[in-house]
Amino acid sequence: MRLIKNVGVWFDQRLQLSTPIRETMEHPVPRRTASWAYVFGSAALTVFGLQVVTGILLALLYVPSAGEAWNSLQILNHQVTLGWFIRALHGWGSNFMIAIVLIHMVQVFLFGAYKFPRELTWIVGVLLLLMTLGMAFTGQVLRFDQDAYWGLGIGASISSRVPVLGPRIVSLLLGGPIIGGATLSRFFALHVFVIPGSLIAFVGLHLLLVLKLGINEWPMPGRIVRRATYVSEYHELTRTDGIPFVPGAVAKDLFFSGFILLSIAVCAVYFGPFGPSGQPDPTIIQTAPRPDYFFLWLYAVLSLLPPSLETPALLIGPVIALAVLLALPFVSGEGEKSWTRRPIAVLTILLLAVALGTFTHLADYAPWSPVMDAWSGEPIPAQYLKGRTALERHGALVFQAKQCHNCHALGGAGGDRGPELDRIAVELTPDQLIRQVIQGGGNMPAYGKNLSPAETTALVAFLETLHPAGQAPAREASSAARFGVRP
Amino acid sequence: MTSPDDLSRRGMLMKLGLLFNGAIGAVLAVPILRYLLSPVIRQRNAGYQSWLALGQLDQFPAGQTRLTTYRHPSANPSDGETANIPCWVRNVDDKTFQVFAINCAHLGCPVRWFPQSGLFMCPCHGGAYYEDGSRASGPPERGLFEYHYKIEHGKLLIQPGEMPTAGAPTARLINISLGRPPCA
DSSP states (O other): OHHHHHHHHHHHHHHOOHHHHHHHHHOEEEGGGSSGGGOHHHHHHHHHHHHHHHHHHHHTTOOOOTTTHHHHHHHHHHTSTTHHHHHHHHHHHHHHHHHHHHHHHHHHHHTTTTSTTOHHHHHHHHHHHHHHHHHHHHHHHHSOSHHHHHHHHHHHHHHTTSTTTHHHHHHHHHSSSSSSHHHHHHHHHIIIIIHHHHHHHHHHHHHHHHHHHOOOOOOOTTOOBOTTTHHHHHHHHHHHHEEEIIIIIHHHHHHHHHHHHHHHHHHHHHHOOOOOOSOSOTTOOOOOOOOOGGGHHHHHHHHHSOHHHHHHHHHHHHHHHHHHHHHHHHHTOSBOOOGGGOHHHHHHHHHHHHHHHHHHHHHHHOTTSOOTTHHHHSOOOGGGTTTOOHHHHHHHHHHHHTTGGGTSOBTTBSOSSSOOOTTHHHHSOHHHHHHHHHHOOSSOOOOTTTSOHHHHHHHHHHHTTOSOTTOOOOOOHHHHHHTTOOO | OOOHHHHHHHHHHHHHHHHHHHHHHHHHHHHHHHHHTHHHHSOTTOGGGSOEEEEEGGGSOTTOEEEEEEEOTTOOGGGGGGGEEEEEEEESSSSOEEEEESBOTTTOOBOEEETTTTEEEOTTTOOEEETTSOEEESSOSSOOOEEOEEEETTEEEEOOOSOOOTTOTTOBOOOOOSSOOSOO
């Protein structure tokens, strides 16, 4: 015991760190901040530590070469002892990290912690969010499979739309004329050196600012932030109603961080590692690339925006979002901190959450994508064929053979790109059906060139049978009147 | 205490030292930047824009559209399979051909050809194109990217160029149809 103490004293005489460390640990924080609401920042730091450790472990075996990366992931998954577990920890760690960083950001926003004097802490935090998302995208590329390959193509296509500089940015991104070895190497350098290096520096700055400015006090309705008086009020609060950070406030941080690590480990064991999916071979075109879940909302937005709005939205949207985030502490640096007095802040969060959730959910089943094998894999329901004439059945055959089923659902199966056709006969008259099939329009291709008159007649005869029992098909009112036929 | 003389001499030396390091830094920055930007400032007419044979003409029957692949001329060993690039070859009438890039003009996903309905369909965001590559429906704002081609000694040749994206110099614009069907 005495020996340990002597060794400690020997080091401290030289390092002279024990006093500043003790002062940091024991610095007073407002009593109410020892709360479960304040645990997300430290949890994000813990997960970042896990990512660094598991990342280094993976780098021991991963081969950052376009020809070898996929094989080295297979070896990690199947041949190396517990390689699958380290990959799963790293993959689930990244998912948890993004979730925790976002929750931390929401908490900071709702508690008004970005207000004076913590503006710079918020700005550094926004940069940390960008770097975390950068790590997520580059990490998805390092899992060099089909999704990574075509994801890179999507990234390049988006970059190419930047005015004037577009093609140059694409060349810089890919490192060559095509997606290949140079591309993977530079994403490896970004994921392993550039972004983590900046992350460590900015996390240090973030923590330094938290220590210098103190943990944000629990917001009380009516306690207004004013530049002139805030700092002295905060010191008064920590003096009269403060507790030392260690051990007073740190206990909940420790428990939550441990709980998160345990959750990541449980997910890793139970669900296993992410992919890799098919080989990154562009000649295998039977693939439907999907981004990882944190970019699914973007995938949905890219499908749903009108084409003319897409490029402006892609290029200007992120700039506006970033500007809003960076300007926030300057626009509302004073005033109420409590969320109970900031209805617009609460509504903004709710709106964003609902929008992101909806887009993510939509992207999960991608109603805008044709179901590429519905025409050969999804039969027409039997009740639509029973008791039909030869012409109508031939129309059903045309419906399948011309891949109509890829975009139109029948009996709940098939694509959702176009409308369901189970009651199309009630909605369109035969003439309207013929026109729609031949000329297309409303986001449907024109089939005039690919259907013979006989095929069109048969197809429309089949479509005419698709109406609920007891509900007559639509008839054109004018012709009915002209020929004196009762509609 | 330091005299004003002393201070100014030290200050002068420090400024000179900073200037010296700044100058060296600027000199070093030139090769570093050139190295970093080499994918951008390299010669545009690099080898991969020369003509490359896709195969004999009889591989591509008249009136049909077939998938074929080529090894990109810029390939080096570390590229592995990623340098095997697919493309769609349409033989219109044995004299006229169209060679389409595999990449959807929207965001670059691989389009698939459906001969029965005469459409190229994209699995990502639902873009569709007619057999001549013009836009049929969905988010793409233009038709498929087309390679320059020529026929020599019974072989079909293309200029591979760069991966086509909306702004890439090798992506030739084909007849854009803004949602209007070509006939009907």
